[in-house]
Amino acid sequence: MVDVDYLTRLELGVEAWNRWRDNNPEIKPNLNYVELSATLNDINLSHTDLKYAKIHFAELQNANLTNADLRGADFTIVDLSGADLSHANLSDGLFLGSVEFGGANLSGANLTRADLGMCVINYGLFFRASLSGVNLSHANLRQASLRFADLSGANLCGVDLCGADLCAADLRGANLFGANLSKADLRGVDLSDANLTYANLSEAQLVGSPNFGKLGMYDLSYLNDRRLNWTNANLNGAHFDRTDLTNTKERV
Numbered sequence: 001m002v003d004v005d006y007l008t009r010l011e012l013g014v015e016a017w018n019r020w021r022d023n024n025p026e027i028k029p030n031l032n033y034v035e036l037s038a039t040l041n042d043i044n045l046s047h048t049d050l051k052y053a054k055i056h057f058a059e060l061q062n063a064n065l066t067n068a069d070l071r072g073a074d075f076t077i078v079d080l081s082g083a084d085l086s087h088a089n090l091s092d093g094l095f096l097g098s099v100e101f102g103g104a105n106l107s108g109a110n111l112t113r114a115d116l117g118m119c120v121i122n123y124g125l126f127f128r129a130s131l132s133g134v135n136l137s138h139a140n141l142r143q144a145s146l147r148f149a150d151l152s153g154a155n156l157c158g159v160d161l162c163g164a165d166l167c168a169a170d171l172r173g174a175n176l177f178g179a180n181l182s183k184a185d186l187r188g189v190d191l192s193d194a195n196l197t198y199a200n201l202s203e204a205q206l207v208g209s210p211n212f213g214k215l216g217m218y219d220l221s222y223l224n225d226r227r228l229n230w231t232n233a234n235l236n237g238a239h240f241d242r243t244d245l246t247n248t249k250e251r252v
Helices: 004-010 016-025
Strands: 054-059 074-079 094-100
Touching: 004 016
Parallel strands: 054 074, 074 094
Antiparallel strands: none
């Protein structure tokens, strides 16, 4: 259960809480099962235990949730736009109502089996995020960056990925029925066994070598010859207007 002392500190407000965290960086607060319904913009909840928390009608814009444990957390009507959730564990999380992640950093986050249907995550950063089995049906992921993200077996029915960067993402067995992938960067993506029925791939980038070298700290030059793989993918009714299919391969 939630530690009463930590909850009391939290109730003193964001400024007091952040000052205490700055003075005690070694402490990892225990707020599991907490019920939060407040304006907590810019709060530092990094490394905090928030398992099974109920976060309803809250504002967490630009919050620091790096490495937070949010397994099984329940989010309803929450604004997380601009928040840093890199390497947070949100597996099995439930996101109901209007949850706003616009511009949030979810690099390396674990969102396995999380329910993010209908969420707004445009311009979100998901570099190397674990999204296996996630529900993102009808979510807004326009211009999001999902390079090297694991979306295997994900439900992406009706998702809006217009202009998204999906370079080298794993979409094996994903359901992309009616998804909007127009103008998306799909170089090096693994779409084997994926369902792309009625998906919109107009002007999507499917060919050419991704410039992985620009990622700097990661030496990924060995992937420069990787090509899109859609072995056994279902492409019934998919739309490819002005999409270059030259030299695409069935296998990587």
